[in-house]
Amino acid sequence: MLRIENHPILGEIQKGRLVRFTFDGKELTGYEGEPIAAALKAAGVMVHRYTTKRHEPRGVFCAIGRCTDCVMCVNGKINVRTCVTPLEEGMDVRTQYGVSRQKPE
């Protein structure tokens, strides 16, 4: 389990409502308002996208919206910085391939 239930200093972590969303079509749950990247990390998802030329995997790197390594296709829109974009109910989150939502043949 990657979620911290009880923290020695912060106590219980305050979270929003538990909501459903999909990752590459698979249903997952996360807390409303937390970054999409946090919900994915808690669900064990490591790869957010593959690079254009060498098809290398990328994931969360800076977690503060600076490096753009964690961008994904969210609700049909590409290049969404998942580490600073709040999770909403029913979001369609997909692995990004290069700058496309389509997996190359």
Place this chain on the structure above:
Amino acid sequence: MKRYDMIIVGAGPAGLSAAVEAAKHGMCVAVFDENAKPGGQLFKQIHKFFGSKEHQAKVRGFRIGEALLKQANELGVEVLLNAVVTGIYADKEVIVRHNDTVRHVKGDTILVATGASENMIAFPGWTLPGVMGAGAAQTMINLHGVLPGKRVLMVGSGNVGLVVSYQLMQCGCELVGIVDVAKKIGGYGVHAAKIARCGVPFYMGHTIVRAEGTDHVTGVVIGEVDEAYQCISGTEKQLDVDTVCIAVGLSPMSQLLDMAGCQMQTVSAKGGTVPVCNADGETSVEGLYVAGDVSGIEEASSAMIEGRIAAISAARKLGYLGEAPASEEISKLQASLEALRQGMFAPGNRGKIIEQTEEGIRISNSLLTKGYLEEQEIERFPGFHTQKGIHPVIECTQNIPCNPCQDVCPRHCIMVGDNITALPVVDENSACSGCGLCVASCSGQAIFLVNDSYDQTHASVTIPYEFLPLPAVGTIGVALDRSGNPVCEAEVLSVKANPAFDKTNLLTMKVPKEMSQKARFFAVKSSEQKG
């Protein structure tokens, strides 16, 4: 175009402090921050700060952030979030992008308090998911409550690397080790010591050779380096980790200032390219100020003071504050800032090898290379002494500006003096009551209470304990020494929590008498501490 007395870019410790100060003097202020929440990095800082009372020492960073936000709200400071300042132009015209709109605003003065970004190092595999900034890991655990992984290697032994390592352990990650090409630990010895006594090894003079894995990190190879920082063949060592955190320094985010036409300079002691500025933080562009890490990498404590100085200087410039009261306020704040810039880790000492304390005591080499003091070394420091009955043993061996231990002792057993970088001295005949306030107040967790005469054959040792679950009274476990090695059986006598301790629990354990100067940590089972 809307006009403000002061436009502040960045709602972190420097920007918010400036906003509060400016608003107090009646200035009309706007604060812009690109993030969804204000506070900058303060809300990730869950450790207790150093310094003295005026610097809010022994208060945890996020609590300082909460207090600052409350003050800003009470003064009606307007903070616009998700607002990216994209440029500062002639006559202090500022362009802000907010959601899908772009605004032009004008400031009679501007404060840029954009902070810093993390430095990175490249190595084979560094782009794999699972390799991340130490700040990223800290954000995940302390803001979002999600672990970045389970087994972590930290690269970098400066204060960020040490503090984040400890915080990762506090929320349940296993820390496999700390790697640094430097031969000596860069951060505070006390931060290193609280990690070392949990059994975490320091690989000094080592580099990360590669991160392994196809889709994400499944392991890492480290190796010893030669004088040119190249890995010595044959010294490679494979470690089983799923996460690698990089903490190799910060760089000021000063691009906006460069663009605004400020005279810039690159100063390694300040961490990179910073604007040239005067003592008030005013750059070569009149009325354009800087405060915090953007003007040179330091601590949040100094950033808050710099922000206030800049705001007062701007208030004087715009006529909200007279010359005399402004100068008086500024010199008071500058003295406070100066106090934080003293000691071995002062900005001016960066890169220097310091062999002795201010008191002329030889620094522990073991502390600098392995992260802990050897038992026989403790005795040469003034925080150590033996006496009948309960008394503090202070393992504070580097000159760091910090003095809460002196302030909290109700019986005045601990002396730091007016020079707050001095090592604490424990009174020869201390009338210690065993209240433990010093143990909980020490931001470096370097104070222990020892009672050599608990009974005929046993001593009691009280340690600061910030982990979960708290062991129950009566639990039999093992005492670990400063290096994290189990040394003897230990029974938990008490676990005290108190609002005044602010989540630093005091765990008192019973150990054989001869172990009173060895036992410095408690583990339920030794196998749980050593990985």
